[in-house]
Amino acid sequence: MTEVTLSFAERIGRAFAGVAGDLADRMPAILAALVVLLITWIAGRLTFAATRRVLARRSTVGHVDVLVARFARMCVTALGIVVALSLIGVDLTAMAASLGLVGLTLGFALRDVLSNSMSGVMLLVQRPFSIGDTILVAGYEGVVEDVRVRDTVLRTADGRTAYVPNTTVFNDVVLNSSTSHIRRFEMTVPTADGVDLAAACAAVMRAIAATAGVLEDPAPDASVAAVGSRRARIVAHGWVDTHGNGLETTRTAALLAVRTALLEIEPD
Numbered sequence: 001m002t003e004v005t006l007s008f009a010e011r012i013g014r015a016f017a018g019v020a021g022d023l024a025d026r027m028p029a030i031l032a033a034l035v036v037l038l039i040t041w042i043a044g045r046l047t048f049a050a051t052r053r054v055l056a057r058r059s060t061v062g063h064v065d066v067l068v069a070r071f072a073r074m075c076v077t078a079l080g081i082v083v084a085l086s087l088i089g090v091d092l093t094a095m096a097a098s099l100g101l102v103g104l105t106l107g108f109a110l111r112d113v114l115s116n117s118m119s120g121v122m123l124l125v126q127r128p129f130s131i132g133d134t135i136l137v138a139g140y141e142g143v144v145e146d147v148r149v150r151d152t153v154l155r156t157a158d159g160r161t162a163y164v165p166n167t168t169v170f171n172d173v174v175l176n177s178s179t180s181h182i183r184r185f186e187m188t189v190p191t192a193d194g195v196d197l198a199a200a201c202a203a204v205m206r207a208i209a210a211t212a213g214v215l216e217d218p219a220p221d222a223s224v225a226a227v228g229s230r231r232a233r234i235v236a237h238g239w240v241d242t243h244g245n246g247l248e249t250t251r252t253a254a255l256l257a258v259r260t261a262l263l264e265i266e267p268d
Contacts, residue, residue, distance in 0.1 A: 029087050029088050029089065030088055032087050033084040033085070033087045033088045034084075036080055036083050036084045036087065037080060037081070037084050039080065040076060040077055040079070040080025040081070040083075040084070041077075041080075043076050043080070044073040044076045044077045044080075045073070047069075047072050047073050047076045048069045048070065048072065048073040049069075051068060051069040051072045051073075052066065052069045055068060055069070112167075115167050116149070116150045116151065116165050116166040116167050117149050117150065117166070119165075119166035119167045119169065119170035119171075120147055120148065120149055120150070120151075120152075120166040122170055123147055123152070123166060123169060123170055124147055128174050128176065129144055129174060129176050129178070130144070130178075131144055131145065131146065131147070132144065132178070133176055133177070133178035133179075134176075134177040134178050135154070135174055135175060135176050135177065135178075136174070136175040136177070137152075137154075137164060137168070137169050137172050137173070137174045137175070138164055138168050138169070138172050140154055140156065140162045140164055141154075141156065141157065141177075142154030142155045142156040142157065142162055143155045145161075147166070150165065150166065151163040151164055151165050151166055152164045152165075152166055152169045181241055181242045181243045182215070182239060182240075182241055182242075183239070183240055183242050183247050184218075184237050184238070184239050184240075185237065185238055185239075185240065185247055185248075185250065185251035185254070186235065186236070186237050187235070187236050187237075187251065187254065187255050187258065188225065188233055188234070188235050188236075189204065189233070189234050189236070189255070189258055189259070189262065190231055190232070190233055190234075191231055191232045191233070191234060191262060192231070192262065192263075192265070193230040193231055194230055195232075195262070195265050196265070197224050197227070197232055197234075199265055200232075200234060200262060200265055201222040201223065201224065201234060202222075203258075203261040203262060203264070203265055204222040204234055204236045204258050204261065204262070205219075205220050205221065205222045205236065206261065207254065207257040207258045207260070207261040208220040208222075208236055208238045208254045208257070208258060209238075210257065211238070211250060211253050211254040211257050212245075212250070212253065213240055213241075213244070213245035213246075213249075213250035213253070214238045214239065214240060214250060214254060215238075215239040215240065215241060218239045220236065220237060220238040220239075221236065221237050222234055222235070222236035222237075223235055223236075236258065238250070238251070238254055
């Protein structure tokens with residue numbers, strides 16, 4: 001029993017000695033690979049900063065600068081890892097073949113993630129909207145806070161956060177409310193019984209035009225949308241320069257003015 005135990009211990013000792021000897025032989029290559037990885041990390045950070053600085057001078061969009069800078073850093077990092085692996089004796093050809101098979105498998109398994117990632121890249125390149133724009137897409141309206149690898153982050157008007165998949169954003173109709181600061185509001189108001197509709201429309205237009213923040217050009221308009229036996233509905237529009245006035249605030253003020261104007265009209 002003792003001889004078997006000693007024989008087993010000797011085998012373990014020899015195995016460790018072999019590993020230690022092999023590690024000692026490879027230590028210079030391992031240290032060189034670690035140095036290469038450290039240099040790669042530093043070079044990646046410098047490449048990222050330099051790329052953003054160069055692109056900023058060309059007045060490109062900020063989030064596109066980040067995308068290009070990240071890609072440049074990724075290329076530098078990949079090159080450094082390849083050099084480090086070659087220094088420690090890894091067979092890059094065999095590893096590339098293995099990674100190809102793994103990549104094919106992951107491609108099928110993660111096709112939705114890859115699709116969202118490519119859609120995110122296309123959104124950043126084509127720029128149907130920018131960070132800070134207010135958009136409506138797939139039934140969600142909010143301010144664009146970020147375009148990430150998988151989704152676009154929107155901050156809705158009530159303070160909630162919506163994460164819309166990039167594929168949905170890329171394939172759906174995007175309504176960008178920030179491309180023009182001249183915006184139109186709409187209101188629908190009922191008339192009193194028996195009121196003269198022409199006079200009511202004129203009163204509505206005058207009330208909207210007199211509201212602070214409503215533009216003279218384009219001028220407000222009002223028309224009869226529906227007529228009942230005694231009452232009717234009037235649809236009116238006004239235009240606001242949102243750089244100096246809030247759209248909903250101006251619409252609310254115009255609606256109150258219209259209500260007051262309609263109350264002053266005597267029925268026939």
